[in-house]
Amino acid sequence: MVNLPAPTPAGFLAAAAPGTRVVVRYRIDGGFTDALGHLVMCDAGACTVRTRRADVVIPLREVVAAKEVPPAPEPRRRAAP
Template sequence: MSPTQPTPREFLASAAPGTRVVVRYRIAGGGLTDALGHLVDTDDDGCTVRTRQADVVIPLELVVAAKEVPPAPPRRPARARG
């Protein structure tokens, strides 16, 4: 038997700040979107994910999935123009 997976809320509550995560959550209009970045904080109401653009505060009631992801690949150097 495989061990049971934690719920997204359980995962976020137990993940250490700085863990790279992806969090899928509901948005207005009935759609879903993802926040990919480093977990800053989680409390009883929500979590904060630091993405490349900004810190995203996500109410836990809107979260439908969350998991740890591997480190981002290194960026490629800019190509020289010639």
């Protein structure tokens, strides 16, 4: 059995299909932050993740981790009073 090396975070994003739900951790001034949402696109320089608030364009050189995540849970229903 041959163990293949895991793809780099940028390699994972480049290979992922648009529409895949992902979380991407990337560097910002003073630390790191995450973008959780659907991958819109990825090219040689950046990827775009559609979060609940906006599309986030992330330079691939700033990405430190990325993975596919399961679909968001269904919203909870309010209990009747």
